[in-house]
Amino acid sequence: MEHAQAITLNAAITLTAMSRRTLWRRVTLGHIATVGHSAASKGRTMLALRDVVTAATVELDAEEIALVVRADEGDAQAQADAGAMFFNKAQYKSALFWLQKAVVQGNADAMQWLGTCYASGAGVERDDNLAVMWIAKAASLGHVIARAQMGRVLPARSL
Incomplete structure (x- = not known):
């Protein structure tokens, strides 16, 4: 192939x-x-x-290489996963590249990770507004982690 x-x-x-x-x-x-x-x-x-x-x-095993190939082929989930993988390897420029590609395709995982990048300043200038925006977008798509993060930022109001 x-x-x-x-x-x-x-x-x-x-x-x-x-x-x-x-x-x-x-x-x-x-x-x-x-x-x-x-x-x-x-x-x-x-x-x-x-x-x-x-x-x-950065050293990549066969599974990680296969992930990058799928991401390169345009698979949004693979792009988000590659972004997360590079984030965890402290390769922030690579992480941002893949996360931004997945975000364009509407991937909630990538939105949550991109928000995390802005919240921590990993690879980008720290920006709390952009962090909340991306995490809120992911939460609006039902992303469980993003919803929990938003719950800490904006606690539910009692009725």
Whole structure:
């Protein structure tokens, strides 16, 4: 399966923490191979996954690599899960990349995690207003953790 062997340039940037320019230089020098386009690539530049993983700044096991590939293919839940995984590995720039992709697709898990990033200042400037906004959006979609967080911020009024 070709898509399991390749990853987009943008996903490679999140794994390697290299700039687009540096990655292209590595491609030009032959350190990272490009892979032919497929229907799954949607016309995007695809890089050899094995080469990108070798240059990654964080160690990933096979399951985590498969998660990143699914996220790169556009799976919103995989994007949210990849964001959470990178957050837990203190790779905040990568976490934000995946969380923002999932948020655009309306994923409540990603909204809650993005709110957590703003609440803690992880990878972004701390912003309580944005934290509450994202957590409230997740809560409005029924996200259990976000609802509990909002319950602490805005305790239920007695009737």
